[in-house]
Amino acid sequence: MGPGLCDNCHAKPKHVEGTHVHQYCGKKCAASAQAHKHQAGGHGGHGGHNGHNNTHHVNSATICLMCRKAPKHGPSHFCSNKCAAQAESKAICLLEVPQGHDTFKSVEHQFKDTWRMPGRTPPSVKYVYKIVEPASRTAKYNHYRATVEARGQFTKHKLTAGNECRRWHGTRRECQLGEPGNTTFCASTTCALCSIIKSSFNLAMSRGGRFGNGIYTSSTSSKSDGYASNAHASPVKAILLNKVVVGKCHKNPGLSPTLNAAPAGYDSVVAPGSQVAADELIVYDNDAVRPSFLVVYQP
Ligand SMILES: [Zn+2]
Ligand SMILES: [Zn+2]
Ligand SMILES: [Zn+2]
Structure with missing residues (x-):
């Protein structure tokens, strides 16, 4: 050698x-x-x-x-x-990001910065894990992003390729994933958190919503916190920070619970929020979004 x-x-x-x-x-x-x-x-x-x-x-x-x-x-x-x-050979896996790491600080900063709940200080971020996915899954996401970029030329306007952004998603956790020493996914098919990390988001699992059958994320951590729940009592909660190809987004299409795709000429839908009902971003393609970090915080 x-x-x-x-x-x-x-x-x-x-x-x-x-x-x-x-x-x-x-x-x-x-x-x-x-x-x-x-x-x-x-x-x-x-x-x-x-x-x-x-x-x-x-x-x-x-x-x-x-x-x-x-x-x-x-x-x-x-x-x-x-x-x-x-890392990829172990995918799908969680790699803990140490406190004090630039990546930890960046995720923590976004969490605190986007916590918009009057009268409630942001919870403290306890653990951050990088979600490592198989190369084949990354390739599909990158391909989708390249397609959206080719159509919209976002980098020409000083945006990221495909207008990629990091957005929050809160869901139900049945296990202790993310708690100290616990990076093993549970076997329950109804643990939404483990399912999303293991298989990424799936439109087939979408229960629909105000803007149709899409994948819902938010720029507001406190909004996603509202969707994050524990099936068993726990001192901490967990949410996902995701990469989302926003592309060209249709702002406020009005309530449209029957949408199955973004309106013609658009890649996503954004429902702007008031302080109470925070913004939501909806994409309608499985490859437009990937869970990127698991964030564990103390409410
Ligand atoms: Zn050298
Ligand atoms: Zn190394
Ligand atoms: Zn689980």
């Missing part, structure tokens, strides 16, 4: 000196990895060591969710293709 690929460029083999295998292919990659870590707020100043002992100085705010040793690579949750593949 060779020394493996450089932790920075993932292209050239790691530099080998006698019996010592360096983390990087050379000084250039070692320095660039250090600079990257420095930018991300990590410990710097070890560039001259050519990567020695780097793992002891990794900034936990950007640590890889799989090996928890090396810094993650850019927007990926993982440090390397190897760790990404390892």
